[in-house]
Amino acid sequence: MAMDLPKLSAEDRLSPPRGLVAAYSGESDSEEEPERAVEREEKLTDWHKLACLLCRRQFPSKEALIRHQQLSGLHKQNLEIHRRAHLSESELEALEKTDMEQMKYRDRAAERREKYGVPEPPEPKKRKYGGIAPATVDFEQPTRDGLGSDNIGSRMLQAMGWREGSGLGRKKQGIIAPIEAQTRVRGSGLGARGSSYGATAAESYRESLHKAMLTRFHEAE
Numbered sequence: 001m002a003m004d005l006p007k008l009s010a011e012d013r014l015s016p017p018r019g020l021v022a023a024y025s026g027e028s029d030s031e032e033e034p035e036r037a038v039e040r041e042e043k044l045t046d047w048h049k050l051a052c053l054l055c056r057r058q059f060p061s062k063e064a065l066i067r068h069q070q071l072s073g074l075h076k077q078n079l080e081i082h083r084r085a086h087l088s089e090s091e092l093e094a095l096e097k098t099d100m101e102q103m104k105y106r107d108r109a110a111e112r113r114e115k116y117g118v119p120e121p122p123e124p125k126k127r128k129y130g131g132i133a134p135a136t137v138d139f140e141q142p143t144r145d146g147l148g149s150d151n152i153g154s155r156m157l158q159a160m161g162w163r164e165g166s167g168l169g170r171k172k173q174g175i176i177a178p179i180e181a182q183t184r185v186r187g188s189g190l191g192a193r194g195s196s197y198g199a200t201a202a203e204s205y206r207e208s209l210h211k212a213m214l215t216r217f218h219e220a221e
Contacts, residue, residue: 040086041079045069054078 044054050065051058055075059065069075084092148154149164157168168174 037083037086040082044079044082054082 044052045065046053047062047065049058050060050062052065052068052075055068055072055078057068059068084095087095154164158164162168165176166172167176
């Protein structure tokens with residue numbers, strides 16, 4: 001038994017089904033989006049004038065222009081701005097989320113401790129006699145053992161006729177020993193008693209204390 005099919009109008013015969021059009025149009029948009037991005041980036045270069053329209057710079061050769069596109073930090077920065085200007089709001093939010101995850105601080109020390117374990121601290125060495133250990137000097141002390149004859153000041157004086165052990169001046173009547181920087185008591189005047197006890201900045205705390213006590217002992221006599 002033959003069934004009666006609904007007759008199609010002329011408009012229905014010419015136009016395809018709407019579901020298929022929507023499906024095909026969605027696929028074509030997703031496929032054409034990278035192609036459109038490539039076309040937009042290609043328009044940013046004028047190969048006839050050898051110019052980068054994005055950075056507004058002209059180059060003497062094609063190789064220099066290609067090198068600019070591949071290596072220039074300015075070009076990469078401008079290109080990233082150009083790409084983000086054509087992104088949708090959802091794509092921008094996803095990109096910002098990815099950037100924030102990459103910018104998070106990475107505690108490499110904590111990762112090593114978690115991977116290899118935390119080593120136990122070494123046991124302190126037992127001292128035979130009690131007391132506070134002397135402070136170690138961890139800075140350079142070029143004049144700790146006195147000035148040598150190879151310093152620039154000594155070489156300049158020797159070039160002018162001075163000899164080691166003789167005084168300064170034309171008649172050798174000047175000082176013989178070099179002037180040393182000495183530590184002074186804070187707040188004391190230049191002529192005040194006990195304002196200086198002969199300690200230098202390169203000496204340790206124990207040596208400075210010993211000199212101060214010795215100076216006060218001599219002043220009390």
